[in-house]
Amino acid sequence: MKQTAVSRFFATTPLHIGFWLLVKPSAWRKALDQIDLTLPTEFSYLTLTPEQRRNPVLIQFLFNNYLLLVMFNVAAVAIFLSLAKIAQPILIQSLWLTLAYSLIIPPVMSLKSSVSSAYLLGGTIALGIGLLARHTNYIYIPIALAGGLTGNVLLNQARRTARWFNSRELAGMLTGILAAVLFIFIGISIISGQIFGVYTGVPGAMPLPARFAWIITTSAGILYLVIESLVLKSHTNKRLINVLPIAALEGLVISVSYYLFFISIENTPVFLISAGFSGGMLMCFLFTATWQLANQVGGAQAGAMAASLVLGISWVYLSNDLVMRYTFEQINIVRALLVTLAGLTFSVWRPIVSLPFIAIWNNLLYTLDSRSNVSPLKYFKLHAAFFEEGQSLVWPGLADYLILQAERDPEGFEKSKLKFSDSPQRRALQAAEIELLARKLESCADLASISGASRLAQWNFSDSQISTLLSPFARMSHDVESALNQSSVYQTRLGLGRVRDDLNLFQRELILSPQANSSRFTRVTAAWDRIIENKIERLTREANYHHEIANPYICGMPLNDQQEVFVGRTDIMARLESLLLGPNRPPLHLYGQRRMGKTSLLLNLDHYLPSTIISVFLDGQGLAGYSQLMDLFYYVINEIRSEAYRQRGLRLPAIIRQENKSLFAQISRWIDHSEKILVEHDAIVLLMMDEFEALEPILQNNKSQIQEYLGLARFVIQHRPHFKLLFVGSHTLDEINAWSTFLFNAQVVKIGRLAPSETMRLIENPVKNFQLTYVPAASQHILYLTRGHPHLVQSICYELVMLKNEQTSSQRFLATMADVEEAANRTLTSSSFFFVDVRGPQINPQTAAMLDHLSSLGPEGSISRDEWARCFPENFEANLALALKRDLVEDENGFYHFQVEMIRRWFAYRPF
Structure with a gap:
């Protein structure tokens, strides 16, 4: 339990609480957390645990605000009526009524409904009746408003877990209303005396004989006791005997107050206090009894609506027997209904109606902050976005304010991002972040800053349109970085030329794009294009001046589809195309030794495949960083979606994390939906997994699930013709046990040296x-x-x-x-790293010793099997088989020699 000093809450008033409940519910929750973290948002005193009831901070908080509410209501009525120059007798009568309602409603509602309902209902009714005491024909209006506002708070709380009003809730609401109508009918029959054959007449017209008053009020008290005990039992989930004393006390209070009301002289203090107590008790009873019954049958939303409607409309009828000089009119029902609905929908229409006025206030704050140089911003905390939590529209100018905060107070901006990221103002936050990112991109003054632009901000936006708009900049930034890292001027110039071409193409797309932010980013592309073009011209002039040979060769990096130095492999390309388009659907396993051009082949495969195939390249070494299968699959699916849109303009469905559903079910459903789109457009997804052996740690960490997902992948291969899988690696199946059961029927395609x-x-x-x-x-x-x-x-x-x-x-x-x-x-x-990899991880020390000996025989040196075995008898067959598997040696007429002279020289050179 978390407690704070009592003095912390002396500054909290009923006005604060009312504002929190209606406009800023999170502040009410925060205040409760400061008292006791275990307190529910909606709680009554009876539902608290013994430990919570004994909390001195909670007791002081409730008591202080109860007294403040009583004093505020009385003072407000006194000041307002005095300013209105109301006659002193009427002023005093209004104050007595205000005091009575203020004293009775808050404690009763806090006891058996909720503390938040107590403040709203007690404050609104006491103020309203005090102000309208001399206008008895409108006395139902504050009651209807109080019921609507209280229902609005309960409804908002309920809608955090249930958004839609269904048939069960409708049934619950109708049940609560009908039960309340029955009780009101019986209650009116008792209060009016009709059930006993005695009509009391107009309230206050003449004192009722004590004998009849005693009979009527005692009957009303007993009826109240019976029904209230059942309501309390349902509310607290306690035995009937435990709640009976409280119900009996309430029944006694209402019986005595009604008795005094009937026998007292009109407008005396006893008459007015008893009227307020009996009326307040009845209002609390109508609201709580209806709410409890409807809540039991149809849920919290049904309870909130039923209780508000019953309290708001019933007083139109009850006023006939409880309010002096009241005249019933049919139009009063319509008025009461409209006022109740206005209160119930307060959180809907209030933000819309207040928007123009608050927008002026917000603009004033922005003007003050923008003209000052204070950091952090002095007035931003007063912006309506921080207290108006019911506003579903984006505040005008909030994006500009957030940009100003990001520039002046980056730390505060990060806090604002956390606050608004899950609110309707998220769109303003997103607009601010896009503009900030555009400014950062536009501020790049040279190639070095462009190459680092991809690290300036987070590029992963869930909005597909924004992601489509920004991802090309991230890709081109990476391409510039790659071009600058090339070891030759020729390759740098070639890489920058490709980026320039991509920029020009993307700029044309932005010009034609209907997206609102497109024009903003055309300025960025123009700025980048000038920088890159200037660099290309400078490199060209330098190369021409020195008469250098442009170096087109690339070492250690895969050759992409833009580089001319990729040659050959037409036979392998043709075989892969045949297998991918054939009627059989086995997984494909492209196998070859390291640095043999496997990745380069994948990157150039698009040139040889028909446009119906959407190729998705995945780097297994990059994916190995994912420790959880869920993160891995989400990444793969997003890559498929991105490539489908880039290559074919297809929008495959997004996959959203659903913690309450299994990952297997989510993936299966996504595959079902995606294949329908692929079938419609005659498209095939080819998933190319390069260096798939690097995923071995993930398989080991998820042994309990991996077979299930490999089974799903096998099912996709066999029964989903629009999904194809191509695995690429440098190990044979007998070396990768975790994949062997999955790839046992894979079609192996070996890639070797160039012709x-x-x-x-x-x-x-x-x-x-x-x-x-x-x-x-x-x-x-x-x-x-x-x-x-x-x-x-x-x-x-x-x-x-x-x-x-x-x-x-x-x-x-x-x-x-x-x-x-x-x-x-x-x-x-x-290229020492290449040679070290050949001699190190790919072979064992015994095989390395055999190759050392063979290399010492010279460039054309060879050795017979028998002689080699005599020199290295230990595990000779296994070691020889390993050298053959790695394509290091070959057998020619019984004699073994190195396949590649450069590899022989490395073993002979022996820098290790």
Whole structure:
């Protein structure tokens, strides 16, 4: 339990509480939390635990505000009627009535309904009746208003868990109303004396004989006792015997007050106090009894509406027997109904009606803050967004105010983001964040700042339109960073050229886009385009000035679909296309050694596949960072949605986290809905999982679930023809046990080294108008050193171009055997990570020792199986099989030698 000092609540008044309940419910909840964290938002004193009742802070809080409410009501009526120059006798009568209603309603409602209802009902009725005491024909209006406002608070509380009014709630509301009508009929029969054959006449017209008054009021007290005891039993869930004393006390109070009311002389203090007590008790009873019955049958919403309508309308009829000089008119029913409904819907129409006036107030605050240089903002805390919680419309100008706060007080802006992120003002927050992001993007002054733009802000927006608008900037920022990280000026210029083309295309899309923010971001694209174009021109001038050979080769990075140096693989592409479009649907397993070009093939696969296939590339090493299956699947599904929209303009359904539903069910339903869209547009999703072995830790951490999800994936492959799976890795199935049961029927496609013709094309003609030429033996020597290994060809050729650019112009454009040898030697150092991976993780120490021995035999060296086995007898067969599996050696007529000369040189070089 959390308690604070009692003095903390001395500043809290009934006016604060009324404002909180009607306008800012979170403040009421916060006040209760400061008293006791275990207190419900709606609580009555009877439903509290013994420990909560003994809380001195709670007792002091309730008692102080009860006294303040009584004093405020009496003082307000006295001041208002005095200013209205009301006659003193009428003023005194009004004050007695105000005092009586203020004294009786709050404690009774706090006891058996809720504390919040006590303040609203007691304050509104006491004030209203005190002000309208001399206008008896309108006395029902404050009662109807009080019932509507109290019902509005209860209704808002109920709608936090139930949003719609269903048939059960309608039945509950009707049940409560009908029961109340029956009670009112019986009550009027008793109070009027008709059930006893005695008519009391107009209230206050003449004193009733004590004998008849005693009979009537005692009967009313007994009826109240019986019904109230049942209501309290239902409300508190206690035995009837436990609540009977309280019901008996209430019955006694209402019986005595009615007795005094009937026998007292009109307008005497006893008459007025008894009228207020009996009337207040009856109002509390009508509201709480109706609310409890309707709540039991139809729920909290039904209870709130039924209780408000009964209290608001019933007093139109009850006033005939309880209010002096009251004249019943049919129109009063309509008036009472309208006032009650106005109170019930207070949280609906109040924000709309008050919007223009509060908007002026908000604008005044913004003007004051914008003209001052104070940080943090001095007046922003008074903005209506912080107290008007019922406003469903976006406050005009709030986005500009949030931008000002972000610039002046970033820490305060972060707090505002937390407050508004789950409120109707979220749209203003989103508009502010978009504008702030646009300003950050527009402020990029050079390529370095553009390349870091993707880290300036969070790019993940749930709104698909905003995500579509901003994600190209993130992608182009990454592309600029990648271009700047290239090791050659040629590749940097090539990468920046692609970004420039993407910018121009995106700018045309923005111009044609109907989105409201599109025009704002055209200025960003124009600014970026100028910076990139200037850099390209500068790089071009520098290259022309130095007469350098543009280096098109790329080492260690996958070749994307924009790079000309991707060659060959047409046979593998054709086979993959055949398998993907064929009638059978096995999963595909693209297998090959490291640095063999698997990822580059995936990135270029789009050129060879029909447009009906939507390829989705997933990097297994990147996905390995997800520790939970739920996060992993949400990411994959969002990638599919993004690529479907980018490649085909298809909007696949979003998947929303639902903690109360299993992930398996959510994914299955998403697949069902997505496939319908894919069928309509004759599209196929190809999910390409690169380095899928990296997901092994996730499989190990989710062993209890993984078979279930692999079963789902197998079902998708077999029965969902519009979803295809392609797994890419450098391990065979016997090396990845976790996937073996899933991929046991996979169609394996092996990717190896380039063919000689493809290798020679990559060496001599990597791009159009390549300036470097070779003596015939030099290019053949590269083929000999690499045997078509794509990574080694790229590495040697890259080092060769770098070497030639170091030479004089007379030697620069012709490559000789000596140049190739020097480039090969440099490659042994620059590509050391590749060679270390070959000798380290891919083989064991025993196999490495065997290869060390073989490398020492020289470039053309070979060894027979028997001789090799004699040198390394321990586990020879297994170690030899591993070397063969990794494509390091090959058997030629019983003799084994290295497949690739550069790998032999590394083992012979032995820098380790």
